[in-house]
Amino acid sequence: MSYIIVSSRVRLARNYEDLxxxxxITKEQSEACVQRTLNxxxxxxxxxxxxxxxxxxxxxxRSLLESHLISPDLMDHEECGAVLIxxxxxxxxxxxxxxxxxxxxxxxxxxxxxxxxxxxxIDDALQDQLSFAFDPQLxxxxxxxxxxxxxxxxxxxxxxxxxxxxxxxGKINQLAAKLGLTLRGIYGEGSEAQGNLYQLSNQVTLGxxxxxxxxxxxxxxxxxxxxxxxxxxxxxDRDLTALEDQLFRSFGLLSNARLMPIKEFMQHWxxxxxxxxxxxxxxxxxxxDALLTAAQPAHVRKAAGAAVSDRETDAHRSELIRQTIKNGx
Amino acid sequence: MLCEECGNNQAEVIMTTVLNGxxxxxxxxxxxxxxxxxxxxxxxxxxxxxxxxxxxxxxxxITCPRCGETYAEFQKSGMLGCAECYQAFRRQLTxxxxxxxxxxxxxxxxxxxxxEDQARLSRMExxxxxxxxxxxxxxxxxxxxxxxxLKAMTPAREEKE
Numbered sequence: 001m002s003y004i005i006v007s008s009r010v011r012l013a014r015n016y017e018d019l020x021x022x023x024x025i026t027k028e029q030s031e032a033c034v035q036r037t038l039n040x041x042x043x044x045x046x047x048x049x050x051x052x053x054x055x056x057x058x059x060x061x062r063s064l065l066e067s068h069l070i071s072p073d074l075m076d077h078e079e080c081g082a083v084l085i086x087x088x089x090x091x092x093x094x095x096x097x098x099x100x101x102x103x104x105x106x107x108x109x110x111x112x113x114x115x116x117x118x119x120x121x122i123d124d125a126l127q128d129q130l131s132f133a134f135d136p137q138l139x140x141x142x143x144x145x146x147x148x149x150x151x152x153x154x155x156x157x158x159x160x161x162x163x164x165x166x167x168x169x170g171k172i173n174q175l176a177a178k179l180g181l182t183l184r185g186i187y188g189e190g191s192e193a194q195g196n197l198y199q200l201s202n203q204v205t206l207g208x209x210x211x212x213x214x215x216x217x218x219x220x221x222x223x224x225x226x227x228x229x230x231x232x233x234x235x236x237d238r239d240l241t242a243l244e245d246q247l248f249r250s251f252g253l254l255s256n257a258r259l260m261p262i263k264e265f266m267q268h269w270x271x272x273x274x275x276x277x278x279x280x281x282x283x284x285x286x287x288x289d290a291l292l293t294a295a296q297p298a299h300v301r302k303a304a305g306a307a308v309s310d311r312e313t314d315a316h317r318s319e320l321i322r323q324t325i326k327n328g329x
Numbered sequence: 330m331l332c333e334e335c336g337n338n339q340a341e342v343i344m345t346t347v348l349n350g351x352x353x354x355x356x357x358x359x360x361x362x363x364x365x366x367x368x369x370x371x372x373x374x375x376x377x378x379x380x381x382x383x384x385x386x387x388x389x390x391i392t393c394p395r396c397g398e399t400y401a402e403f404q405k406s407g408m409l410g411c412a413e414c415y416q417a418f419r420r421q422l423t424x425x426x427x428x429x430x431x432x433x434x435x436x437x438x439x440x441x442x443x444x445e446d447q448a449r450l451s452r453m454e455x456x457x458x459x460x461x462x463x464x465x466x467x468x469x470x471x472x473x474x475x476x477x478x479l480k481a482m483t484p485a486r487e488e489k490e
Contacts, residue, residue, distance in 0.1 A: 017412055024410040073397040120438075127440050130389075132488045133412035138426070139435030143410045146429055147420055148455020150417075180431070 003277040003285050004158040004225035006197065008107040010116040010214070012123055013142045013151035015098040017131040021143040022077075022136035022149035023100060034095045038084070040129045041122070047087045053078035062298035068106070073097055091118050099151070101126075105296040108289070112154055112218050116210065128325050135317065137202060139206060149206030154214045156221040157186060161196040161274050162231035163224070169198075172224055181206045181220055187266060193290070200224065255325050259311070259319035265295055280326055290326050332358035334365070393417040452480050 016036070019029050038050065049177070052075065053061060064070045064083065069092040077096060083094040094102040105118030124131070133141035147153075158302060161168055164262045169183075176183045183200050185193025198240035200221050203212045235243050250271035273288040275281030293299060295317050301308055304316045332340045338358035344365070346356050358366065360475060391400045398410030400418055409415065427433040442450065458480045463472035 014400055015412065020396045020411040021414075023402075023406065023408050024398065064471075123438070132440055134414055134440050135412075135435070137414060137420075137434055139437065141409075141415050143408050144416075145409060145426055148426065149435050152437075158412070204430050204432070206426060206430040207434055207436055209437040212436075327452075 003109075004109040004228050005158055005221055006159050008112040008115045008156050010105045010112065010119045011153040011155075012101075012103040012119050012138060013147045013153075014101040014103065014123065015099050015133045015142060017133045018151070019100060021100075022096070022144070025096075027080065030096045034082050035238055036079070036130060036231050037093065037101065037126065040126050041084065041093070044086075044125065047086050048091075048109045051083050051085065053104065059301050060290040061089065062153060063296075063302050064293070066296040067293055069104070070096060071102065072092055087123055091122060093122055097145070098267075108286075110156070110218070110221070112156060112214050112221075115269070116152075116154065120210075137243070145273060147200050147205050149204075150208075150210050150213065152205060152210050152213055153201055153262075154182065154210075154217045155199050155201035156217060158198050158200060158221060159196060159226070159270070159273055160198055160228050160278075161226070161270050162235055163228050164193065164196045165235075166231050168227070168231070169193075175218060175224075176200060179216060179220055183224075184298075194263065196270045207302060226318075232274070236278070244280060246270050247278075248250055251275060251281050251325075254321050256322070257318045259314045259315050260295075261267050262295070262297055265321070266316060271297070283325060284328075287324060287328075291321065294324075295320060330356055332356065332361050334358070385421035389421060391417055391421075451480060453479060456482070 016033060019025060024055060025033075028063070040124050051064075053070075056078075061070065061075055061078070064085075065072065065075060069085055069089060070081075070083050071094065071273050074097045075095050080096040082095045085116055086092070092104045092106075094104070103119045104123045105115040105122075107115035107118070119292065119303050125179065133147075135141055140151040140293075142148050142151055143235070160169070160172075173183050174224075181200055181318065182203050183198050186197050186199045187194035200217060202217055204213070208216075250268035254265075254272060269292060272281060272283065273285060273292075276283045276285045276288050293305070297313060300313050300317045300320065303320070304312070308316065330340045332338045333355050334357050340356035340362060341359055342357050342362050343354060344357055344362060352409050388401050388404060392398070392413045393410055394417065395413035396410035398417075400421060403409055403414065403418065408419070423433055456475050460472050460475040460479065463469070463475060
């Protein structure tokens with residue numbers, strides 16, 4: 001079911017024992033938080049880049065946000081916020097977010113355990129040298145008590161076009177809630193999930209081990225994927241021509257359009273990826289996933305290399321999509 | 330047998346009450362039983378109402394000694410000021426977390442313990458056992474000495490850098 005699970009991510013919230021949390025921290029203490037983190041992680045084996053947010057261009061920050069390497073919260077606190085990113089973008093360490101540290105490990109497809117190992121490697125390296133706020137009963141202490149315990153949020157991004165089309169998402173949401181998990185659209189606002197992309201994550205952080213939480217999210221994501229696969233097969237059985245028509249229309253549009261606004265792209269991207277996963281369209285799911293990030297507004301602007309208008313962005317996006325499809329892969 | 334409450338009527342009911350783990354049995358007539366049940370229900374209702382009222386209106390007047398965050402501030406923002414707030418507001422936070430998370434005891438990763446700390450922790454465990462044994466043997470002098478030794482080994486919450 002890995003072709004339905006797009007990506008995996010694990011986030012750990014950590015705070016230094018001796019520094020106040022964000023609502024009470026001074027600027028000097030925020031600087032100390034960054035300095036000691038950098039010192040402790042100085043000897044990491046792989047190369048990292050360190051980016052203080054206040055020194056960065058707006059578009060650069062937005063592009064990190066689109067890649068999930070930083071959070072909206074960190075962008076709102078750019079005065080002291082900073083991030084350390086491993087060159088392969090599989091690990092990011094946000095500093096002076098809601099908590100002193102938000103360590104993130106990433107993985108492609110169904111790889112939550114590997115993503116967790118990446119995050120734990122940073123946690124271990126830091127804990128060898130520094131003390132985190134910890135309580136034997138409440139676990140790792142966080143600024144918002146709803147994150148206390150493991151401080152872990154394990155999430156998987158799922159592509160669920162057929163469960164959405166057949167109006168099954170309400171049912172799936174209830175199933176997730178019963179298991180202490182939440183499911184929400186990752187792009188778009190409110191109930192709208194642009195690109196039919198959903199994020200499944202654990203809500204409980206206290207009383208269950210990291211492994212139990214990771215296993216619960218993984219098992220549920222796989223179960224939801226199976227339901228999506230069944231609906232895909234059903235749709236093909238019911239009316240294959242209609243399904244292929246839906247996929248190839250989007251393929252045709254993405255292959256030929258000269259101006260592609262983001263919202264329209266997201267809608268057709270969903271059909272492109274569905275067609276890739278069902279082996280109906282000459283493109284791979286990996287290429288689709290890379291295109292999803294590359295076609296987001298800040299990424300397109302960054303690649304264009306200059307300050308461009310919205311219309312020019314749409315033109316550059318359509319160019320990028322056409323090239324990607326032409327190269328296949 | 331006569332009713333234990335009024336001593337007039339014939340007892341027809343055996344009432345068993347469990348209160349704080351103590352079980353008491355009383356033989357009552359129907360009339361006294363009814364009286365008892367009504368009173369009891371009123372007591373229970375009053376107790377429930379008073380907790381509800383205290384929950385919605387009374388904000389405990391507590392301030393974190395380290396960062397100065399008040400419980401009222403926390404209630405407003407949902408954010409704590411420092412790690413010490415968890416100690417200061419422990420009584421309020423524990424039921425809150427138990428409700429939100431369904432658990433109140435951490436499981437999972439922990440900070441590493443140094444060899445020195447490990448030795449100290451096992452010595453403390455040993456002292457605790459000796460102290461319990463001393464109490465059981467009613468050797469209170471020895472128990473008090475062990476308690477003081479334990480206290481001296483418990484680290485004060487010091488600033489680490």
